[in-house]
Amino acid sequence: MPWLVLAMALICVDVTAAAADLFVVTAQPSQLSTSLDIQEIMTGRTRKWPDGTPIVVALPSKESPYFEDAGKAWFDGSASAMQRHWLRLVFSGRANVPIYTKSDEEAIAILEANPAAIVVMGIEPPPTFNVMARLN
Amino acid sequence: MNKVSVGLWAVCALATSNLQAHGLMPGAQSQVNFFVHADTIQRDGETTKREEFTLGEAALFAATRLSDRWSALTEITYQPALYRGDTVKVERLQLRYEMSEEQYFVIGKVHTPMNFWNDTYHHGRFFFPTISRPLAFERFIPIHDIGLRWGGREMGDQKFFFDVVAGSGISAESEHEFFGNGINAGTVSAGFYPTDDWLLQIGYYRDKLIDQESLPGHQAHMQMGDMERVDLDYDLWAMSSHFENSTYKLLTEISINRTEDSDWNYSVFQYAGYKFSPDLTAYAYYDVTSVEDGGIHFVAGEESRMGVGLSYFFDASAVFKLELIDHEKDLGLSPEDGIELRAQLAVGF
Numbered sequence: 001m002p003w004l005v006l007a008m009a010l011i012c013v014d015v016t017a018a019a020a021d022l023f024v025v026t027a028q029p030s031q032l033s034t035s036l037d038i039q040e041i042m043t044g045r046t047r048k049w050p051d052g053t054p055i056v057v058a059l060p061s062k063e064s065p066y067f068e069d070a071g072k073a074w075f076d077g078s079a080s081a082m083q084r085h086w087l088r089l090v091f092s093g094r095a096n097v098p099i100y101t102k103s104d105e106e107a108i109a110i111l112e113a114n115p116a117a118i119v120v121m122g123i124e125p126p127p128t129f130n131v132m133a134r135l136n
Numbered sequence: 137m138n139k140v141s142v143g144l145w146a147v148c149a150l151a152t153s154n155l156q157a158h159g160l161m162p163g164a165q166s167q168v169n170f171f172v173h174a175d176t177i178q179r180d181g182e183t184t185k186r187e188e189f190t191l192g193e194a195a196l197f198a199a200t201r202l203s204d205r206w207s208a209l210t211e212i213t214y215q216p217a218l219y220r221g222d223t224v225k226v227e228r229l230q231l232r233y234e235m236s237e238e239q240y241f242v243i244g245k246v247h248t249p250m251n252f253w254n255d256t257y258h259h260g261r262f263f264f265p266t267i268s269r270p271l272a273f274e275r276f277i278p279i280h281d282i283g284l285r286w287g288g289r290e291m292g293d294q295k296f297f298f299d300v301v302a303g304s305g306i307s308a309e310s311e312h313e314f315f316g317n318g319i320n321a322g323t324v325s326a327g328f329y330p331t332d333d334w335l336l337q338i339g340y341y342r343d344k345l346i347d348q349e350s351l352p353g354h355q356a357h358m359q360m361g362d363m364e365r366v367d368l369d370y371d372l373w374a375m376s377s378h379f380e381n382s383t384y385k386l387l388t389e390i391s392i393n394r395t396e397d398s399d400w401n402y403s404v405f406q407y408a409g410y411k412f413s414p415d416l417t418a419y420a421y422y423d424v425t426s427v428e429d430g431g432i433h434f435v436a437g438e439e440s441r442m443g444v445g446l447s448y449f450f451d452a453s454a455v456f457k458l459e460l461i462d463h464e465k466d467l468g469l470s471p472e473d474g475i476e477l478r479a480q481l482a483v484g485f
Contacts, residue, residue, distance in 0.1 A: 047290060048290070054237060078413070078415065080414070081415070088256075092257070093232070093242075094256075097199055097200070
């Protein structure tokens with residue numbers, strides 16, 4: 001009954017593409033970082049880690065495959081609103097310029113260069129870094 | 137407006153839009169942006185050619201983080217001579233030093249932190265919730281000062297903040313003589329967040345208006361012969377309340393002021409907006425300035441605008457605003473009343 005075997009295989013195998021996960025990653029120790037609200041960090045309302053270190057926010061750039069996902073996650077579904085929000089914060093002098101990343105490799109490089117950074121990636125990071133949140 | 141002006145603007149727009157091709161500059165902690173806008177007004181009475189189409193000031197904005205503690209910011213505007221005498225103006229030029237996680241010093245030309253609007257929106261109409269600034273900025277509230285600013289942010293659970301500015305004042309800026317008359321003005325403001333979405337702020341400004349008749353805020357009075365130069369003390373109080381979440385935006389700006397020879401004058405700006413989406417907002421506002429006895433500096437009278445409007449962001453770069461306004465101006469000898477339809481296209485690269 002090859003057709004039955006084939007049918008069962010199709011049922012058991014998930015043929016739909018898995019929705020991409022978004023990882024919010026930092027080099028900060030988990031006991032320091034997981035107490036913070038990620039929405040507050042991504043919108044610039046929380047600007048310091050619990051030890052007082054200024055948070056360096058790295059957002060997906062327009063070239064990044066996660067640009068739209070970041071907007072959906074933290075800016076009412078609009079990546080344009082994310083750009084405008086940060087542009088207004090920087091323009092008013094209320095926040096420093098955020099970093100923008102095009103790829104997971106760039107995000108990891110920023111984490112390695114700056115322990116106070118928080119980045120958004122599409123892949124699980126190396127175990128030396130701390131995943132603050134995983135969003136689907 | 138000549139071809140050179142158009143060319144300059146086009147070059148700035150193309151240059152910064154190329155730099156900003158993917159939103160904001162990736163990687164480096166510097167940012168360069170270009171903002172420009174165009175307005176049109178239609179009145180139920182007579183509309184001048186200039187009002188039918190006005191090219192607004194173009195603003196070039198640059199911010200950079202120099203080190204962990206030092207950063208710099210500048211904002212330069214350009215508007216053709218058709219619209220204003222000073223075609224190029226340095227609106228902000230600041231060097232900032234982070235003393236600690238919460239406190240900072242700024243030296244240079246700043247927006248006075250008198251109220252929420254002036255400390256937030258600056259010259260980029262792209263960010264304004266309405267087409268124009270509140271009327272209080274045309275008469276009462278100084279937009280700029282040059283001096284030293286000490287401030288603090290994010291202090292405590294209620295995110296208390298404060299600013300203190302020692303500056304050269306309105307007179308120095310109007311004469312382009314920075315500190316030519318020494319330190320004449322002081323600003324103190326403070327506020328906090330009762331909730332994450334709600335800000336309350338109060339500010340006080342004190343200045344000596346040197347040769348008040350020559351200042352831009354002075355409104356001409358009927359006078360016989362030449363008046364002696366008169367210097368006036370000026371006091372200004374302001375209060376702001378700003379609430380914004382994903383659905384609503386409410387902004388209240390109230391001020392009272394007087395010169396040493398006048399009664400208290402006041403202004404009120406009340407804005408209420410409803411966001412259908414992050415890109416589309418419907419809003420209404422009421423804006424009034426009132427002088428009963430302005431002494432020798434302010435003309436007595438009242439000006440008000442009551443309007444309804446729509447704001448639509450095309451994407452991260454452009455916004456279109458449309459307003460229907462009941463504008464009443466009863467100042468001096470030329471009262472104006474009428475309905476206006478105003479539209480503005482503002483872009484930011």
